Amino acid sequence: MQNDANMLQRFLFDNLPIRGERIKLTTSWQEVLERREYPEVVQKYLGELVATAALLSATIKIEGKMTLQIEATGALNMLVVQITHDGGFRATATYQDDLPENSTFKELTEGGRVVITIENAHSIESSYQGVIPLIDDSISAAIERYFETSEQLRTSLFLRNTESTLGGLLLQRIPGEMEDEDAYNRVCHLADTVTVEELNELDTQTLLYRLYSEDDIRLFEEESLHFHCQCSRDRSIGMLKQLSVDELKEIVAEEGKVSVTCEFCGKSYDFAENDLKEIEHA
Numbered sequence: 593m594q595n596d597a598n599m600l601q602r603f604l605f606d607n608l609p610i611r612g613e614r615i616k617l618t619t620s621w622q623e624v625l626e627r628r629e630y631p632e633v634v635q636k637y638l639g640e641l642v643a644t645a646a647l648l649s650a651t652i653k654i655e656g657k658m659t660l661q662i663e664a665t666g667a668l669n670m671l672v673v674q675i676t677h678d679g680g681f682r683a684t685a686t687y688q689d690d691l692p693e694n695s696t697f698k699e700l701t702e703g704g705r706v707v708i709t710i711e712n713a714h715s716i717e718s719s720y721q722g723v724i725p726l727i728d729d730s731i732s733a734a735i736e737r738y739f740e741t742s743e744q745l746r747t748s749l750f751l752r753n754t755e756s757t758l759g760g761l762l763l764q765r766i767p768g769e770m771e772d773e774d775a776y777n778r779v780c781h782l783a784d785t786v787t788v789e790e791l792n793e794l795d796t797q798t799l800l801y802r803l804y805s806e807d808d809i810r811l812f813e814e815e816s817l818h819f820h821c822q823c824s825r826d827r828s829i830g831m832l833k834q835l836s837v838d839e840l841k842e843i844v845a846e847e848g849k850v851s852v853t854c855e856f857c858g859k860s861y862d863f864a865e866n867d868l869k870e871i872e873h874a
Contacts, residue, residue, distance in 0.1 A: 680820030
């Protein structure tokens with residue numbers, strides 16, 4: 593049983609050029625929701641993007657972070673998930689106040705695009721960004737098309753989220769000869785049968801045996817995933833330094849303080865008049 597798991601586990605088909613990943617997020621996803629309140633439809637799609645980013649996090653081969661972002665001119669303006677090489681993630685969403693809850697994902701993200709950015713913590717030159725227009729009916733379809741068009745890798749996502757748990761499987765056709773090219777379709781068809789209960793209750797070995805009892809699968813060690821916001825007082829000071837000292841004094845005079853609120857976790861950093869010198873000389 594993995595009722596409290598926050599994990600990613602990779603696996604590999606020994607006799608087929610197919611790799612996979614399974615993720616489950618419980619308490620770490622709840623930490624996101626405890627810090628920011630979202631309408632039901634926003635929570636649904638933000639959860640799907642978090643699950644997707646968790647599945648893609650194994651592609652981070654460097655010390656750094658990946659940002660998975662959906663930008664749109666529709667009512668769902670932006671969804672952003674950042675995840676680091678050591679499994680720490682945070683997420684946020686911006687949306688119009690009159691968000692139509694019965695609209696489809698495609699309608700909500702009209703005029704949108706998907707942006708995937710991988711940043712090396714030590715070298716800007718080795719960072720990467722990929723962008724594709726968002727013309728899809730779901731987040732999983734958009735990511736599958738991204739890999740097909742940008743990376744030439746057949747990739748399939750299977751998301752099984754609830755209000756309290758995010759779960760999913762990723763399958764990817766990797767380079768290599770495959771005698772039966774329909775084998776990838778077979779593997780994906782079986783993955784599509786996985787239920788919410790199976791992803792919530794079964795350990796990965798049991799889950800994969802139920803799906804692929806006729807295949808030899810190599811299972812790797814679990815990797816921990818956790819909520820982690822990168823905001824800090826020092827980062828807030830860096831943002832405030834974009835304003836002049838006179839502007840900051842004017843805000844403090846009117847409001848009694850100047851505040852920076854993290855868009856990811858909602859934490860507020862307050863600076864009073866006696867803090868302005870710290871900002872000025874930072």
